[in-house]
Amino acid sequence: MPDQNAPTTTGLTTESATLAGELFGDGVGTQAGPPAVPAAGTGTAGQAAPGAHSHGGSTPTGSPAERFTSIDPDAFGVPTGREETWRFTPMKRLRPLLDGAPSDAHLTWTTDLPEGVELTSVEAGDPLLKGLPEPVDRLAALARQRSGGAAVVRVAKEAQLDRPVTLGLAGSGSEDVVWGHLVIEVGAFAKATIVLDHSGLARYAGGVSVLVGDSAQVKLVSVQDWAPGAVHGGQYDAVVGRDATFTQVVVTLGGDLVRLVSNVQYAGPGGSAELFGVYFSDETQHQEHRLWVDHAVPNCSSDVLYKGALQGEGARTVWIGDVRIRPAATGTETYELNRNLVLTDGARADSVPNLEIETGEIVGAGHASATGRFDDEQLFYLCSRGIDAETARRLVVRGFFADVVQRIGLDALQDRLMAAIDERLGALPALDEQPVEVA
Structure with a gap:
């Protein structure tokens, strides 16, 4: 190896x-x-609970300790761009998705499914969907509502796949918004790699929910290699089982606007999550990645590493990384790091790492961010x-x-x-x- x-x-x-x-x-x-001593925060932190320790300042970022979630889009209202969670996003480009018009448009799927993997679908209202993490903003709630169900990838328990599960999702250039939802269920003690490869031209709003069984090892690779002019907004949720390992690698290169929100929660102690990302923004491209890791059970770990490069007039990237360590999450070990390389004038990178610590009984926690030229x-x-x-x-x-x-x-x-x-x-x-x- x-x-x-x-x-x-x-x-x-x-x-x-x-x-x-x-x-x-x-x-x-x-x-x-990571430095031997965690770097001082470079951004701002959300509102901490009484007695909590926060890095980054006293001004909330829109990623507070308790986030509002709902499957009802109207519960969020229609964002104007003045809200903290939307202030970095070019709303005019995202407006067709936020309008929420129903659509029957679809992406073209190509699949490679190893033995031990099943691809099926469920209708809206299926018990499986009711137990998933809820949307955290209007766009994710619209995708959940308008998709009318979900495609489901199931990996059998104890399966050891001989190759990755590959799903190619290609846009056809339709002006209609494509709504989608994918659920990935990986059974206990299984080991699987899943690749989502986005390409073509589309206006796409989709959710991905990953359920990692106890002691399973799951790697999810999401590639955004869209054609120029594509718009993609999505929410990725992972529920990590006891002693399980979840790795997510996000690669964003194409499209006009890509805004992805990745969330992790733990269903039992001993879980591990690694969130890695690469993005390269060219002229006028907007690439936005928001992460939320919620440590609520003991003895879990998380590691976040995102790197981006920018070149050309109007190139823009946004990275928001939030980690919360709740009072019950003793024995937590976490670190998040974001670095950006600005190659030319006229490009801008925003980077805000946030850390909320509500117990002193942890192994370690830190965050860092840096943006610079060659x-x-x-x-x-x-x-x-x-x-x-x-x-x-x-x-x-x-x-x-x-x-x-x-x-x-x-x-x-x-x-x-x-x-x-x-x-x-x-x-x-x-x-x-x-x-x-x-x-």
Whole structure:
């Protein structure tokens, strides 16, 4: 099995790969891990319960300790963009989805289902749907209501799949909004990887609910490789069973606007959740990722790592990471980290990590956020060893993303995504025109 901590170097010469490995070794530059002492919060925190410890300040962010949820869209009202949870989102672009008009439009599905996996559907009102986590905003509630049921992927208990479950969801270019809901049930002691691959042109509002059985190991990979002009809003929920492991990898590259809300809760002690993400925003693209990890039972852990790059006029990314450790969640260990690399002028990244701690009996908790441009020392290091400036910049970006992309664990998909990133870098002449001094 390959070293899971080694950076991906697909497509590089042996010499360049060696330099990339040196540049992004443990503790070097922007790839350094969590500090020994958690960094002070860079954003603001929600309202904490009496006696709670919060990082980030006293102004609420719209992600308070107790969030309102409902399956009724009208319970949320129609957002105007002035609300804290919507203030970063370009409402005009999202308005067709928030209007909530019924639609029979669908995405085109392609599937690859290993033995031990069943794909079926349930109607609205099915008991399975009633037990799922509820929507946290109007858009998610509309998707739950308008979808009229859900597609269901079931992985049998104790199943050991010989390959990933792959679901390709492609838009056809219809102006009508596509409403969807997918439920993934993984039985106890099973081990499964599920890939959701979004492509084409669509206006899509969808929910994904993942139920991880006790002691199961589940990896969910969600790729947003939409065509230009696509709009995608979604809510991802994971319920992690006792001693279970859930890993989510979100890769957002395409589309005009993508806004994803990922939530994790634990159904028993000993659960582990890892939330990883990569996003690359080009000219005028808006990519927004919001995370909520709710530690309410003892001895669970969570690890969040999201990395983004931006280039071009009007490129915009938003990352909001919220972790709550409730009084009963003794023995919790959690860390969240977001880093953003701004490649050109005219791009903007917003990053707000939040942490609410309501018990002192934890293993550890921390968060950090950083946004910046190319590290001149890294470029100097590579250029001084005979690598031209353009290749050096590509190496820096590759190294920046590599430790997240390699967590997908699927070589073909990893190569495809890194190739897409390379293509974007090559399409921006201004990036190559930036001088690098190697004196």
